[in-house]
Amino acid sequence: MRIVPTWLEVAIRSISVIIGVFLIMKLIGKKQIATLSFFEYIVGITVGSLAADVSMDIELNLQSGITSLLIWLLVPAMVSLVALKNKTIRDLTEGKSTVVIKNGKIMEDNLKKEKYSADDLLEQLRKKSVFQVADVEFATLEPSGSIDVLLKREKQPLTVGDIFQNPPSIKEPQTVIMDGNILDEPLATARLNRGWLKEELDKMGVTIENVFLAQVDSYGQLTVDLYDDKIQVPPPATKQLLLASIKKCQADLELYALETESQSAKVMYTKNAQKLKMIEDKVTLLLKN
Template identity: 60%
Template sequence: MPAWLEVTIRSFAILAGLFLIAKLLGKKQLSKLSFFEYIVGITIGDIAGALSMELEASLSQGITAIVIWTSIPVLINLLSLKNKKFRDFVEGKATIFIKDGKVMEDNLKSEKYTADELLEQLRKKDIFKLADVEFALLESNGEISTLLKREHQPLTPHDMNVPTAPQKETQTVIMDGEILDEPLTAIGQNRGWLKTELEKIGVSIENVFLGQVDSFGQLTVDLYDDQLQMPAPKQQPLLLASIKKCQADLELFALATENNRAKKMYAENAVKLDEVLTKVQTILRN
């Protein structure tokens, strides 16, 4: 067998094997590598590279080494899931850097962190004033988690007693000019509804690069032609305006009619609709 062909076969085989190993180790390995897992990854890559290029190297011995190096982190992960003490020993514990607004200098020294490094990490989280931090700790993966003091935390609708609608996952219903039926079904719609919505904004499906439907059922699209500007969805503001008009009409009817029974009915329903407006206007105004 020619050398180049053997190198090609080895490379593809090892690449397929590394892909299976990555799937076996799980997605956690991509986002959070411990120091030990980092070393294992480098070693496996080095072995795989040597097996691809060095034809005199024993393929069976190399595969055995890769299996052994792969089995170790898998075994450690299984033990870590079942035993917290073992997990703390392998992955380490979080270290408190700031508590009740005060810096824990001894903890900084034990983790070999300087004050400059702590301030740098806080700045990366858009915190430029140490006095604003109530609590901060160094996670086992090296990231710093922070909790701002109550008076410096962002204001939320809950703090202002403002009602908010529950949010659902935005569904991508068009991609690369093709309709995706599964997301459409997930929101309880079909192709006919989608085509009707596209007709409302004067766009054909072939011109749409990406189309998404939000939790309010509003369709937003991105076109292949970047020069065209699509108007913002107006279903919510239009619905709010319609409710306001109905409420105003009921008040006018109550004033205009001479029939006491009808006047009472119009007035009562105008009050009910006004209560509905109070609850939904903050949602529909966006």
């Protein structure tokens, strides 16, 4: 005769398994979730099957089931630790990347070895927004099954680094309001305060209580998402104001150059106006990114 009802026993076993698997997976680390190798994929399937059996099969001894789960979880974890220090073990358990395109030429033998068809290859390239094999300098098939692509130099998109030698870095946006509450720490990280935040919200015509989320970017621009989606919020204008200030200074220098009677002053104003024009062109490119 059972002392504990069947449903309660199943519930207790299930909760025990969930807690145990969760704690062990936390010890193993995030890599198991982020990128599963073939070895880790097999372990995951087996652990899932064992967890279900231990939870539902009331004839199975709970202690034996937990022991089996521990073995299937801890042994792969130990193998992963060893693989961190040993490349041979790492190649055995996680696999190695395979070159599938080199200098715009498909490596057919490598595709056959990996049992990868031309259709599979083209599909993966399209996912990388690459539609012509000849545009690819180098491509590798990773153990996870994804393809990493390096385009030929002339096919790579233009970046700010190609134009400027030392482009300014872009900092992480700071979330300064969440659920209608001001977050002081991100504000301080952005070197701002509540007074600035209230002033910016007043310019937009919104209240803090109506703001679901607000973020500040590298340029000090505030963007908000409101609870009331019917309210239209004006777009940030910090970048445009900066560019307008540069253009105004340039126009003033050109005006001074026309109005002055001194030849040396005229040359100075004209020269500095040209410099501001160059700065304006560069800033325009930077603000587009």
